[in-house]
Amino acid sequence: MSLFGTTSGFGAGGTGVFGNATTDSHNPMKDVEVTSPPDDSISCLAFSPPTMPGNFLIGGSWANDVRCWEVQDNGQTVPKAQQMHTGPVLDACWSDDGSKVFTASCDKTAKMWDLNSNQAMQIAQHEGPIKSIHWIKAPNYSCIMTGSWDKTLKFWDTRSPNPMMSLQMPERSYCADVVYPMAVVATADRGLIVYQLENQPSEFRRIDSPLKHQHRCVAIFKDKQNKPTGFALGSIEGRVAIHYINPPNPAKDNFTFKCHRSNGTNTTTPQDIYAVNAISFHPVHGTLATVGSDGRFSFWDKDARTKLKTSEQLDQPITACAFNSNGNIFAYASSYDWSKGHEYYNPQKKNYIFLRNAAEELKPRNKKW
C-alpha cells in the first residue's frame, strides 16, 4: 500500500524525474511520462492485478507490440519486456494471478505471454481481427474470452487449439468487459449483449442500446457488495450511458450524460463532439474516468451524477486508460485514433503514456445535502 500511497510521493517523483518535459501541449497535465512508449498508436492499457506485488503496466499498440513496464513507487517506469504479433494489437489483459498476459490482435490470433519465461504462444484463432480479450476466473473454470470482428465471441482454455465455446453475435464485437459473473459485449450496429458466466458462459440478455450512436467502449461497474450490477457504455457521440442490469426503477436509475465535447451549445459555432475512447472505473471509489478523441480525460461520479474533473486538452486524442489495482494510479495513452481521418495523421507525433496520481481526484465529493 505504500505504492503511490501518498500523493506527495507519486506527484513529487513525477515532476522530479520528468520536470523538464512538460512545457508543450503533449502533456498539459504535467503527468509522469512512461519511458519507451510504443512507436504507434496505443490501443490498450492494463495494470497488473492486486495479487501481484508492485505495479506492472502493459500497453498494446498498432506497431504490433505489447510492452510491459514496471512502475516504481517514485513514478519511474522501467521497460521490462515486449512481445510481438504480426498485426496491430487491439487489446490485452492479465490473468488473475498476474503471471500471464493475454493479447488480441488484428492478425486474428490471441496470445498468452508467460511473463516468467517471457514466452508467448498462440491460444486463440478467429476469422477476423480480435478486438477484445478478457480473462475469466470462475470458481469452476477459467478461460479467455475473445470478441472479434468475425461476429463471434469465443472462450478458450489456453491449452486447446479449439474454443471451449463459440457464441454467435449479431454483429462485430466493438468492445467488451468482464467482471465475473457478468460479461457485456457492445457490437456494431448498436448491439448490446450481456452474458452470465456462472457454470459456463451463456447469453443472458440483449439490451436495446440507450445510445443513438456507434458503441465504442464499455466498462462494468459494481454495487456496494462488489457484485457487477451494470455498465457504462461510451459512444462516438461524446456520450456515456450508465445502465443497470436490473434496476429497481429503470427510468430513474439509467441515464446518459454528455462528455468530450468542445464548447457549449449556446455558441454560434457548431459544437464539436468527440468519441469516448475508453471508460475505466476506479477500483476503490467506484467513480469513473472517460477519455476522448478530444484529448481530454474526465472523472465522474455516477452516483452523484457529477463531474469531478476534466483535464486540459492534450494535443492528441487519448486512446486508452486504466487504473492500477489499488486505484492510486491512472494511466492514459495519447496517440492518434483516426477520428479525423488520415489527413490529420502526423507520423512525427510521438505517442505517450502518462501516469497520474488518482488517489484524491476520484474520491466522490461529500454529499452536501
Added chain:
Amino acid sequence: MGRKKKKQMKPWCWYCNRDFDDEKILIQHQKAKHFKCHICHKKLYTGPGLAIHCMQVHKETIDSVPNAIPGRVDIELEIYGMEGIPEKDMQERRRTLEQKSQESQKKKSNNQDDSDEDEDDDDEAGPSVPQPAVVQPQQSYAAPMAQLVMPPVAGVPGMHPGAYQGMPPMMPGVPPMMHGMPHAMHGMPPGMMQMGGMMPPMMPGMPGMPHGMPHHMAPRPGMPHMAQAVGLMASRPAVPGVQPAVSKPLFPSAAQAQQSTSGVPASNPHGAASSDPPKATFPAYTQPSVSSSTSSSNPSSGAVAKPPATVATKPATLTTTSATSKLIHPDEDISLEEMKAQLPRYQRLTARQGQAHVAAPPVVSVGGIMPPQQGMLPQQPGMRHPMHGQYGAPPQGMPSYMPGGMPPYGQGPPMVPSYQGGPPMGMRPPVMSPAGRY
C-alpha cells in the same frame, strides 16, 4: 351551466394562486414561472427538482420557489400541477372559491386565457445530433477498407465523367488483361510511361493487335490515339521487372469495378465483335489467341485483382454534422479501429477478414452501377466510373485500370459470365487467391 353548480375546482397554481382552464397549461406555467432555473433557464418539473438541479449543475442553493406568493415558497414541497397540494390549502381554496363564485365569474375568465410563458430558451438542447444513420449493412467494414486503401479515391463515386471518355466502351467484351492496354493507349502521354511497364505481360498477345485494332478502330473517331498507342506498346518490350508494381494496385477497386463492367457486356467474347457492330469497337481484344497467350505470360496481372471486392459498397454513413454540432468521426459507420486496420500499412501484416465473403456482393453492386456503360459509345461523356476521382481528367483516368485489374476468378463469378469465353479462362492460374493475399 347550471349543472356546474358543484363546480369541481379549476386547476390553479398553488404557488401564485392563479387559475387555469387546463391542468396542462398549469403545468406549463409552473415550469416556466416557478420551476425554471434562473441560471441556465432549464425548466424543471418540481421545486425539489429545481433545487437539485441548481445544486448539482450550478452548485447553488435555492431556498425558495421563484415567483411564489409569500407563504408558498417552500422548495421542498413536491407539487406538480394540481398534485401534491397540501390538503389544508386545498380546502381553503375551495372555501374562498365558494364565496367568490357568486359575485364574479368574469374575473376568473380573465385570468384563465393566458397560457402565458413564451417558449423561451429551452436549452434542454441535447446534442442536436441527428439520429445516426443507423442503417448498417454488414459489409460495411470490409468495404470501407477498400476506400482507405485508396484514400484519394474514396468516396468519389461517379466522379469525373470525363475521365473515361472514349475509353470505356471498349471494355465490354474485352478480356480482362486487356484493360491495361486500352488505357495505355489512350491516356498515354505523361503518366503513361509506367503503364508501359505494366503492359508487358500482354505483349505476347500483341501481334494480334495491330491488325485487328486499327482496323476496327479506324472508323471510330473517338479513338484517335489507338493506333499510336498500340505502336507504343509494341515498341515497349516486356519489362518484367515492373510487373510487381502492378500487382499492388493502388486502386484495386477501380480495377475491379472496371472489371465487372467489362464483364457484363462481354457476353459475346470472341467473334462477337466483328458481327455485332456496336460492340465491335474492339474486336481485337476479344481474340482468343490473344487472351490465351496473355494468360500464360501474365501471371502477376491476375494477382493484382485481389482487393477488388470490397470497394464497391460503402458502409453506412453517419450524419456527422448538424446545425449545432459536428461529430468528430469519419463518415463511415464503422469503428475507428476497423478503419485504421484497413490502411495499407497495417494490412500487409494483417489478415483481412471477411474479405472473401464480402467480396461477392460488392462486386455485384458495382455491376449494377456500371451497366449503363456497356452500351456507351466511346466518346460518350456521360461515362463515369465510381472510382476514378483522383484521376480526374488529365490522365484520362487511365492509371486506375491496372492491367491486372480483373478480379480474381473466384471472386466475382456471378459478374463475369462474359469471361467464360476463351481468353479469360486462361487467366485463372495467375489469379492469386485473394484470400491468400490477405
